[in-house]
Amino acid sequence: MSQAQEVINYHETTKHHFHRYARSAGYMDWANQPNPFRIYEGAEVFPLPLSGGQLADIAYHRLYSSADILPQPLNISSLGSFLGLCLGLSAWKAAGGSRWSLRINPSSGNLHPTEGYLILPSLGELPSGIYHYNVFHHALEKRIGLPENAWPLLKTHFQGAGFLVVLSSIFWRESWKYGERAYRYCNLDVGHALAALAYAARVHGWRLTAITGAGDDQIAAMLGLDRTPFEALEEEVPDLMAWVAVENCSVDISQTLPDDWTRIFSSLKMDGHPNRLSPSTVDWSIIYRTEAVARKPPTPAMVYHPTDRPVFFAPPSTCQAVDVIRRRRSATAFDPRKNATREAFLSLLERTLARPGAPPFDAALMGPAVDLLLFVHRVADVDPGLYFLIRSGEDLAPFKSIFNSSFLWRPAHPGLPLWQLSQGEVTLEALEVSCHQEIAGHSAFALAMLAPLKQMVADRPYLYRHLHWECGMIGQVLYLEAEAQGMRGTGIGCFFDDAVTELLGVKDEALNSLYHFTIGHALEDQRIQTLPAYHHLVR
Ligand SMILES: Cc1cc2nc3c(=O)[nH]c(=O)nc-3n(C[C@H](O)[C@H](O)[C@H](O)COP(=O)(O)O)c2cc1C
Numbered sequence: 001m002s003q004a005q006e007v008i009n010y011h012e013t014t015k016h017h018f019h020r021y022a023r024s025a026g027y028m029d030w031a032n033q034p035n036p037f038r039i040y041e042g043a044e045v046f047p048l049p050l051s052g053g054q055l056a057d058i059a060y061h062r063l064y065s066s067a068d069i070l071p072q073p074l075n076i077s078s079l080g081s082f083l084g085l086c087l088g089l090s091a092w093k094a095a096g097g098s099r100w101s102l103r104i105n106p107s108s109g110n111l112h113p114t115e116g117y118l119i120l121p122s123l124g125e126l127p128s129g130i131y132h133y134n135v136f137h138h139a140l141e142k143r144i145g146l147p148e149n150a151w152p153l154l155k156t157h158f159q160g161a162g163f164l165v166v167l168s169s170i171f172w173r174e175s176w177k178y179g180e181r182a183y184r185y186c187n188l189d190v191g192h193a194l195a196a197l198a199y200a201a202r203v204h205g206w207r208l209t210a211i212t213g214a215g216d217d218q219i220a221a222m223l224g225l226d227r228t229p230f231e232a233l234e235e236e237v238p239d240l241m242a243w244v245a246v247e248n249c250s251v252d253i254s255q256t257l258p259d260d261w262t263r264i265f266s267s268l269k270m271d272g273h274p275n276r277l278s279p280s281t282v283d284w285s286i287i288y289r290t291e292a293v294a295r296k297p298p299t300p301a302m303v304y305h306p307t308d309r310p311v312f313f314a315p316p317s318t319c320q321a322v323d324v325i326r327r328r329r330s331a332t333a334f335d336p337r338k339n340a341t342r343e344a345f346l347s348l349l350e351r352t353l354a355r356p357g358a359p360p361f362d363a364a365l366m367g368p369a370v371d372l373l374l375f376v377h378r379v380a381d382v383d384p385g386l387y388f389l390i391r392s393g394e395d396l397a398p399f400k401s402i403f404n405s406s407f408l409w410r411p412a413h414p415g416l417p418l419w420q421l422s423q424g425e426v427t428l429e430a431l432e433v434s435c436h437q438e439i440a441g442h443s444a445f446a447l448a449m450l451a452p453l454k455q456m457v458a459d460r461p462y463l464y465r466h467l468h469w470e471c472g473m474i475g476q477v478l479y480l481e482a483e484a485q486g487m488r489g490t491g492i493g494c495f496f497d498d499a500v501t502e503l504l505g506v507k508d509e510a511l512n513s514l515y516h517f518t519i520g521h522a523l524e525d526q527r528i529q530t531l532p533a534y535h536h537l538v539r
Helices: 003-013 076-086 150-157 170-204 216-223 259-265 287-292 321-327 342-352 427-431 451-458 462-486 495-505
Strands: 044-047 089-097 098-103 114-120 129-134 140-145 161-167 206-211 237-245 373-374 387-390 419-420 445-451 488-492 511-522 529-531
Touching: 003 150, 003 170, 003 451, 003 462, 076 114, 076 170, 098 488, 114 170, 129 373, 140 161, 140 170, 161 170, 161 216, 161 511, 170 206, 170 287, 170 462, 170 511, 206 462, 216 237, 216 259, 237 387, 237 462, 259 321, 321 462, 342 373, 373 495, 427 495, 427 511, 445 495, 451 511, 462 488, 495 511
Parallel strands: none
Antiparallel strands: 044 140, 089 098, 089 529, 114 129, 114 161, 129 140, 161 237, 206 237, 373 387, 373 445, 387 419, 445 511, 488 511
16 A cells, blocks of 8 residues: 555544444543643753733734734743743633643643644753643753754754744544544644644744754654653654744745754753653554654655735734633533624634734645635524635635535625535534534534545645644634634534535545534533633742
8 A cells, every 4th residue: 555545544444424433442441541741750840930911912913913013032931921822721620520621722632642842042041952841830841952052053044043843742642532533633733733833923923934844753853752762652753843933033934954953963862751641552553554654754845925815804903812812712512592793704714814924824834725614504694504715725616616516606705715505504414514513503603624635645645644734723713713703613523524525515535524613602611610720830
């Protein structure tokens, strides 16, 4: 089997069908529930300040405006607020004798397989080095100290001051609950985390750019993930690296890594021993086989510059960026009596379109390849029905030729690439394709993210991950804009894959559904108590 076929085989094998869900344990093995917090025991620890107060006045809509936000100086305090606003805790919840934490970045099943690392210059008492972000203690754990001559190399290569950030995944955290489908969820979570990083950079006046030329083995060698004594099946696999520029933010930086960095970094001494996450693990072997064939080699950078487009529905100007980022939550139920306004609906969709300088797609991961199929239920002045938002380009002809010939293709708004396909209630359809989850039908609208997966992975199997990352990024955009609009969203990883494309009359070879999402007015569960994010820390 070719590598591309292996990736496609993974996707096929892990589809949910009406008559059969993808393979998983089928029960919750509580005794082996993985610890959601990675800790490097014995590593030197640098607690981070908790504030972020200096950003309180930055209005949410400025995240998307072309006007600069005054860059924060890079120091331990701004690093603390940066990490706290992308990968940190957002709250603790308590009910019925249990307590669990939530984070700024969402995660399928709240299992949090994504870990974060920083490669930093020396900042006061913090020596230049490679650090793991310890989410529970809001602290940096020093894994590798960098020699004095290393940092000037990075600064010259990236044309200014800044730092590198790396995301990695621990598949076992997700496969413990979701079995074979977990690799998809880990990659969706990476997309959410990447978007969270891009927003946190923007709010500090910084800019995040993905190093799209880097190979996974290069990243693992630089970080030492390839020589860390992880417990079997608790390994961390690198996802991606990004540069956060804290000055010269408008300069398009190199999106590749020099060859000799791997050699320089991989010879450095490492500290800290990874904590064990579970007493015992289960080998969902298809995940590890797929990871091996979807690993990215070093390549030329995948450079992407979106073209500018007019804004029709500006983001809300009445709320603060930091508040929206911190209060993002998933809705667990929606009020089916409440509509979204037409303006909020169109603003939500417009935010998902890539624009120069607008996070998170200014991370320049790759050109947009994901389009949105919308199930409109309750939006004032918008007919219920199916709609299609073309994010990947402007041309509807390729879709028209493969979708059901009965579709209307009626422009929904002049200027937006949004088309009405059908008229009439689609609540049952939305609910049914999303594993019968009520949140997909009781909301104002739900959506499926579609991409030509099989064509895209044919030459570059690693794009399987990029496509899921793009979906996660779209999800994060929707989560924030929903909050800003006084509504709430929820990511939906459980869906019946083929039922979606069948609804469109499209062949599986042409398009695949990769992620679903739903947005509306949330109903709160009053039995659940909320506690502040870092109440457990004494600082
Ligand atoms: C990739 C992904 C898939 C998800 N799938 C579902 C789903 O199918 N059903 C659901 O109710 N919630 C789903 N969620 C929401 C998570 O359960 C939620 O993010 C998690 O419990 C953390 O809560 P928070 O988002 O409020 O921080 C998903 C979230 C993500 C990121």
